């Protein structure tokens with residue numbers, strides 16, 4: 057066992073949050089930081105110079121966590137047994153320097169002001185009895201206004217491309233009129249629009265809805281960020297989600313925060329390292345982390361502050377694995393809060409159309425070259441007479457279609473069998489002529505959906521895996537039915553020749569990809585009695601341990617989580633830098 | 645764990661065929677450097693770099709069988725010929741070399757090509773009560789199993805061996821001949837049974853969707869029915885299950901179908917997609933560096949191109965930004 061010299065901060069994971077922390081905390085201070093990353097080092101050049109191999113990245117998951125060594129287990133409810141997630145399906149946590157943000161799709165949202173007040177807003181507006189007894193949603197400890205400056209900084213760090221909808225209270229045409237008030241427009245104009253996105257935009261505008269271009273963490277033009285990184289605009293190459301961007305147009309830690317952090321000479325990332333637990337002293341404070349390196353040798357890295365900056369699921373697991381001494385049930389779990397309010401994302405394609413004589417170039421572009429509407433998201437529409445709460449963004453199918461991952465289900469609902477002569481000729485004719493209208497909806501929290509350690513399955517290092525207990529509820533089924541009808545209205549206005557609609561939301565199944573948006577499980581709150589951390593991600597019962605990322609969300613709104621992960625990390629970084637090290641203790 | 649650093653052969657000169665019909669985003673795309681700019685710098689990096697992240701593609705497309713016996717390959721090809729029929733003018737799975745692709749996948753990866761957790765305990769299904777299940781296995785209601793994704797304990801190599809054998813047994817049982825010796829109609833009848841078998845467990849559990857009303861614009865409406873009734877009777881499905889024995893007929897069928905799609909559309913380096921026939925079928929230009937905003941709206945005349953044909957990324961072109969792309973690597977390394 058090797059014991060390293062102490063550092064000020066050690067992070068578990070070398071992804072987005074870690075690089076944001078390093079880039080904000082280190083340059084103006086003399087602090088030292090180490091990140092332990094389970095995956096390999098990787099750089100835009102030359103590692104992504106040639107990566108247009110869809111088999112390798114789509115079906116063989118070259119960028120993803122190696123789940124042959126450690127994975128997660130799942131069961132639909134407490135009565136059912138859990139089984140391991142043996143192959144990738146529902147979600148795709150990445151590994152390697154820069155983390156999942158290297159292979160992401162890059163939709164970059166600010167959550168709506170209402171999203172931070174899910175519970176009180178719905179109670180005030182619709183009455184307490186509209187919240188199902190099992191629903192454990194709660195308000196965030198901070199509001200949109202608290203986060204606005206950090207959203208603003210994040211967008212300029214990343215060079216986000218989009219069109220403002222609410223600039224200083226003024227509603228601007230062509231943007232998202234439902235967004236919270238922003239102090240500055242996006243730093244870059246929207247990405248080029250796809251043909252299908254254009255059609256969606258015209259159709260939904262014709263229905264008096266409010267389409268706007270998807271805000272993207274992808275540069276629409278050359279951009280020099282506040283750190284001096286100069287990057288090229290997107291080439292619309294069509295190999296985006298699940299790949300690293302070969303020109304650095306897609307923002308990631310590699311393009312943005314790692315350079316200024318590494319330039320200090322006081323940031324070190326050790327790759328190929330698997331953290332086993334957070335070490336604690338008798339008084340319950342964390343003293344550092346214990347990990348195994350790429351050769352299997354055990355190390356201890358002592359640190360003043362420990363940050364769980366891995367993916368949602370591993371952050372929660374790390375807290376639970378750090379059992380013993382002053383924290384018999386794990387760090388942050390002295391009051392049984394860890395694992396509560398695990399949520400996901402309702403992501404479906406309820407309406408699909410086929411155009412006999414129109415092809416759309418779906419294979420170009422990326423996951424952001426489309427348009428969205430927010431008219432049915434959050435509480436942007438009246439729920440008084442509806443049988444559910446919450447909502448979803450509705451969007452046209454975007455780009456980057458490729459045949460290996462699309463052909464399996466593309467013609468479901470149009471071809472009788474998904475093989476044979478008819479299927480083949482239809483695939484040949486219509487591969488680029490079938491498009492969907494999709495929903496990305498919120499996922500409320502329920503007492504019966506939670507995370508804990510699996511009693512049976514252990515990983516390669518002998519540690520219990522994390523067990524996910526999760527299924528959809530009545531609220532989401534009703535929401536889906538309503539949204540499917542809205543999707544169909546828009547789709548029909550796009551004049552397809554054939555339409556197929558899936559109105560009913562089936563049971564949650566972990567084998568089908570939905571989104572890499574597992575959220576919650578180490579939620580932030582106002583009080584140690586209903587949360588694991590305060591609004592800075594600082595763990596109530598172990599104040600020198602911080603959690604970053606979407607594990608902090610009390611419930612998940614109808615938007616991709618990454619923008620808020622970034623804004624929260626910037627806010628936490630500032631607090632650690634300016635306040636924590638001056639006077640270690642609780643940041644209230 | 646693959647540790648070798650593999651470099652793929654690429655076009656030796658950037659100014660070659662790869663540039664024909666190249667990008668129009670001057671100054672922005674690596675494609676657009678033009679022969680002059682490229683020729684000056686191609687000396688440094690004429691080969692396409694593959695990062696050390698597994699799994700890496702094969703160096704060359706395999707051309708002989710390494711996993712299947714001749715007899716297995718003949719049977720597999722008979723099945724492929726019905727899954728995606730074709731002939732020399734209009735290639736199907738056989739003409740595209742899908743059998744070579746599958747053979748290579750099974751020979752090159754032990755046991756799985758994708759990251760897979762292979763340790764027990766494994767699931768075992770019951771119809772009525774968990775007590776039906778043998779000791780040490782995790783009891784799962786049969787109708788729920790599909791929700792858990794891949795849970796098999798048998799490596800794909802074994803599933804292929806046993807599955808192909810079972811397919812012939814089933815053909816014998818139903819029609820008294822080997823599968824490969826049956827006519828196309830009979831072969832299809834068998835494959836329909838396997839396909840329907842795979843959909844049965846989901847059908848039991850899923851709520852069937854219903855089309856929304858009010859289709860007044862003339863578009864034909866259908867309802868997705870992955871969970872709907874199948875056309876094959878339960879008796880027939882049960883019989884297939886019995887004959888297949890330890891291999892799940894629906895699972896085997898869906899595995900072959902998924903591998904067929906991979907073999908049709910993966911880069912030819914993997915052994916299938918011969919002459920880029922899969923990509924030509926759907927009209928996918930495949931390995932391209934860029935499309936312009938105009939192409940996004942109006943379409944492109946770029947032709948399908950393999951990874952080997954992709955021009956080398958050239959960060960040294962004027963404004964190519966090597967400085968911006970090549971980050972300081974100090975302080976990042978294996979722990």
Ligand code: SF4
Nearest residue numbers: 290291293296301306
């Ligand atoms: S689509 Fe654009 S952002 Fe995505 S990988 Fe290609 S060039 Fe990069």
